Amino acid sequence: MKNSQTYIDSGVLELFVYGTLPEEEMVEIAREVSQDTALLQEVVEIENHLMHLAKAAAPGEPKDVSVLRKYINDNETKVIPLSRKQTPIITFMGWAAAILLLAGVGYLYTENNKLEDRIVDTERELLLQEGKTQVAETNLDQTRGLLNVIRKQDLIAVPLGAQAIAPEAYASVYWDKKSGKAYIDVKGLPEPPEGKVYQVWSLTLEPLTPTSIGVLDQYDASGNQIFELSNPNESEAFGITLEPEGGSASPTLEQLYTLGVVASS
Structure with missing residues (x-):
């Protein structure tokens, strides 16, 4: 048996819970988990976390995502080989959907802020140009008026x-x-x-x-x-x-x- 912490740090338990490992590795890890309390506790925590994410991404009663139950029967160490079709892909999809949703919201928020900044900059530039135009028109009118005055013959x-x-x-x-x-x-x-x-x-x-x-x-x-x-x-x-x-x-x-x-x- 490998060291418990090695399993936990490697991230292989998450892949085991997602059901994305080859069948032979799924069987081997199920055997290891059934014989190690620390690994069993880690798997349960991962499954609970995925259940929570699945509920958030797809409201309703989530299906049982326990991979370990599919590979061991209660406390027995007998391994029951299952078809890959029985892996908890729905849960994995729910988890992925939750991440994509958060990423999409973050992207839209960032793009919206950029758009608002561009609108503010454009409005500021338009106001500045309008102000310059008004000043120029005022100066032109004043200059024309003064030129008309200084053209008088009695000056x-x-x-x-x-x-x-x-x-x-x-x-x-x-x-x-x-x-x-x-x-x-x-x-x-x-x-x-x-x-x-x-x-x-x-x-x-x-x-x-x-x-x-x-x-x-x-x-x-x-x-x-x-x-x-x-x-x-x-x-x-x-x-x-x-x-x-x-x-x-x-x-x-x-x-x-x-x-x-x-x-x-």
């Missing part, structure tokens, strides 16, 4: 030339003196570095007196580049400086990017 156009700090920079001011509005076109200015903003100044020259008319904190190099500011001043010139975020009380002359004088009428 004073003031070109602002580049200064030493930015030789390639340029800007324009369109000043409606009657309404006190100034339209600042900063398309020719480089994008300000992080933590910096452009600030527009109205200047009187004698004596030189700067007055801030606005901070361009909404500057966007790829979007809005025309700003409407209030300018009730008697301006003689306009300048644009680069200032710390939030603006400054007085212009930083070392950061003067553009400057232009209002033409005398």
